[in-house]
Amino acid sequence: MNSDMLTRITRYYRALNRLRSIGLEKVFAHNLADAAGVNAVIVRKDFSLLGIHGQKRGGYDILPLVNKLAEILGKGDAQNVIIVGCGRIGKALMNYSGFEPDGIRIVAGFDTDPLVYSDASNPIPLYPMSRLEEVIEALEVKIAILTVPENAAADCFQKLIDANIQGVLNFSPVTLKSQNVDGVLRPIVHNINIALELEQIFYEIQYPKKVKDNN
C-alpha cells in the first residue's frame, strides 16, 4: 500500500469510529469520501483493492468495516507513546484529547530540566532523560514524539535510537533521517516542520496551481 492510500485508510478508520460513536450502523462511500477529502470513486477503489465489498445500494456495515480496517492498520490494544521535551508544545500534546479515540495513549514525558521533570502535579508521569531506556522497555513503548529545541534534536534522536525506539514523530525544526538497517528503515521518522508548512503555503498562494476539479 502506498503512503497516499495509507493516509486515506487511516482517515476512513478515524471517520468510521466517530460515526459509530454517534450511533450509525451503515456508511456510504460518499460519507467516507467527505471525511477523507477525496471522492467516492477512490473510496470504492481502495475498498475493492482491500477485498472489502459493500451491499448493492446499501453502503457498508460500519462494525465489520472498522474491524477489517483495524486489522489492516495493525491496531489492537492502546498504543503507548512518550513525549521527549516537555516545553509548551510537548505539554500541549500531553493534554491533547484527540488521541484517545484512536487508541493512542501518552504514557510518559521526558526532559533534561529537573524543574520540569520533578513537577508531580503533571497528569502524565515525567522522567529525566537518563531513565529513557528503562521506561521505554517497561512500558513497551514503540513511538516517541520529539518536541525539543533545534539544538537538542540530534542528540535526543540518537538517545531514542539507543533506547530501541521504533518510530519518531519529530516536531523540532531539524530534519531527522532513518538509517538503513539491513534494507529496512529504522526508526520510522515523520518530520512535521510547522515553519516549513507555512512557507510552502505562502509559496502556493503566490504561485497558484491550475486545477481541473476539486479532488
Next chain:
Amino acid sequence: MNSDMLTRITRYYRALNRLRSIGLEKVFAHNLADAAGVNAVIVRKDFSLLGIHGQKRGGYDILPLVNKLAEILGKGDAQNVIIVGCGRIGKALMNYSGFEPDGIRIVAGFDTDPLVYSDASNPIPLYPMSRLEEVIEALEVKIAILTVPENAAADCFQKLIDANIQGVLNFSPVTLKSQNVDGVLRPIVHNINIALELEQIFYEIQYPKKVKDNN
C-alpha cells in the same frame, strides 16, 4: 515545481539562513543535502533546474544563493499569520521561537471565549472571533493557523474563507478542503493531523518497507 522539490527548496533556504547566521560564506551541495535529508546529487539537480550554478570545486556563495531562493519562494517582508483557537496548542505556537528566523510573525490570536481573549497579559494581542475580518484586513494577513477543537473546525474554516484568508494550516483533526474557484484552489489548505501521523508510524513499524539505500 512539484511539492517534493518545494519542500527541498524551503529546507535549503532555512539551512542557508542558519549557516549564514553563524558566519559561513560558502556552502557545498553536501551541506545542504544533509540539512534537507537528501543526497548531494539531488541538490545539484534542483539548483541546475533553477538556473543556479556553483563554482568548480568551490561550492556556492551563500548570500546570492539565499537571495535567489528568497526570490523563488516569494519572500519579502515579514509574513503575518494569525492563530484561530487559543487553547494549549494555539498558545504554544504563539510562543514558539522557531518562526522568527523564517520571517514569519504571529500577529494576533482569536477565540470565542471572553475569558481567553480578554487576557491582556498575552504577548500577542487576542481578539473575539467577531473581529476576524477587520483584523485580517488591517494587518494584511494571508494565512491562519487553525487550532480549534474538532467540532468548531468547519465553522471557523468558513469564517476564515468569508474573511478572505488565502491559506490555512489546519491542526484540527477534521480534514479541511480547498474549493475550486475558477480553476484555482482557494484557500490553500495544509492539514496536519497528529493522531493520523502516529497511526501511520505504527503501521509502517508493523509493515516495514524494503529499501535499497538511505535516500
